[in-house]
Amino acid sequence: MLAAMPPPVPPPTPAPGAPRVRERGDACPGALRLHSADDGHLARLRLPAGRLTARQVEVLADAAEALGDGRISVTSRGNAELRGLADGCGAELAPLLAEAGLLPSPTHERVRNIVASPASGLDGLGTADVQLWARELDERLCAAPWAAGLSGRFLFVLDDGRGDVAGLGGDVTLVAAAPDAALLHMGGRAVRVAAADAPRAALAAARAFLSAARAAGTGAWRVRELPEGHEADVRDVRKALAAEEVPEPVLPQGPPPAPGPLGPAALHVLAPLGRLTAARLRALLPADEVRLTPWRGAVVAGTDPARLPALEAHGLITRPDSPWAGVSACTGRPGCAKSLADVRADAVPGRPGLPVHYSGCERRCGHPHGDRVDVLAAPGGGYLVDGVPVARTDLARAVTTARTAPRTTR
Known part of the structure; x- marks a missing residue:
């Protein structure tokens, strides 16, 4: 049965310079342990590298309609969330997910946070196809009993060398450095390993973290x-795999793929405000594979890019010049009791420019990494746009200015 849990109580912020002490276990929701919200229960499905088969797309859409609110939220780690789930839905949801291969390990389902360059192997860019690494790493994670001790927030990032995901704050980051080599980054240091050893190296790094966390005794x-x-x-990792330490390691930095074609047989679309209706998710088919992305969209592999106008007609974002490209929001009201506003209803895009994220409270759940316009709901019905008070009626102007202003003036 799926177990519902109450909203977590955040730990106190440590004093400057003091280590953070986690006095409770990680309360991150999963597919089997649900989060209780104002709009019902929430299930979070870890999808390593965001991958969904055509069959899994159908099952996920069916589950959203039959058991939830009919929508699928795409997270900043390329995972999927179902919201509005009723009490006692476990007898239906768990078997649906398991039958479709979306629940390969009940003991490890919350620790399978793997982000990989979504266009890898599809557009001719990148140094290696890290999607293959993601599959092997997931298999190794599920096969290692000790790995179930990782937090549900621990993140593996696999970058194919283009730099699109390397900066997403991974705990363990693999970067393809050459067709036969990878750099493994952790805690500001890096080692060079053979490409064939990359997934095994990432798992060894995670085990080194768990050992360090146990020794520290702070519950990190x-x-x-x-x-x-x-x-x-x-x-x-260096000792286990005969790896070579890299002096002064630097993570590559590159832009995410723009909405539109990705080579001759793939495309990239974004979900408005990071949510897909069941109908929009199904509209991505037929496809060989769908990969949800950390930019709250989907890469569709094995399809004709000429389908883009039809997908735009379904309400998906298909062009980089769309004002809604790069606009995201937390759940807001009525789904979240902590939110001060219905941020999804209030969201306006402004003109295209910097990413912008709307938050209903100071937790800023789901905000993107990197430079962005910060729109925060304020008491009394207004907002703060990058810290400046703005009336709701003036949001469009203020967000446009913030998204397009030179960085030196902000």
């Missing part, structure tokens, strides 16, 4: 939470 969920003197040591 993420690598950055480890206190000074208890850092996870990439030299453990």
Whole structure:
């Protein structure tokens, strides 16, 4: 049965310089352990590299309609969320997911956070097809009993060398450095490993983190939470795989793929405000594979890019010059009790430019990584746009100015 849990109580913020101490277990929701929200229960499905087969697309859309609110939220890690789930839906949801291969390991389903360059292997860019690494890493994770001890927030990032996902704040980041080599980054250090060893190296790095976390005794969920003197040591990976340490490692930086064609047989679309209706999800088919992205969209592999106008007619974002490209929002009211506003209803795009994220409270759930326009609901019905008070009626002008202003003036 699916177990519902109450909203987590955030731990107190540590004093400057003091290590964060986690006094409770990770309460991150999963597919079997649900989160209780104002609009019902929430299930989060980990989809390594965002991958869905055509069959899984159909099952996910069916589950959203039959058991939830008819929508699928795409998270900033390329995972999927079902909302509006009723009490006692476990007898239907769990078997649906398991039969479709969306629940390969009940003991590990919350720790399968793997983001990989979504266009890898499709558009001729990148140094290696890291989607293959993602599949092997997921298999290794599920086969390692100790890996179930990772936090539901621990993140593996696999970048094919183009730099589109390397900056997403991974705890363990693999970067394709050559067709036969990869760089493994963790805690500000890096080692060079053979490409064939990359998934095994990522798993070894995760185990080194768990060892460091146990030694620290602070209950750390993420690598950055480890206190000074208890850092996870990439030299453990170096010893196990005869890896070479890299001096002054630098992560590559590159833009995400723009909405539109990706080579001759793939395309990229974005979900408005990060949500897909069941009908929009089904509209992505036929396809060999659908990959949900950390930019709250989908890469569709094995399809004709000439389908883009039809997908735009379904309400998907298919062009980089769309004002809604790069606009995201948290759940807001009425689904979240902490939110001060219905941010999805209030959201306006402004002109295309910097990404913009609408938040109903100071937690800023689901915000994108990197530079962005921060729109925060304020008490009394207004908003703060990059810290400046703005009336709701003036949002469009203020957001346009913030998205298009030179960075030196902001």
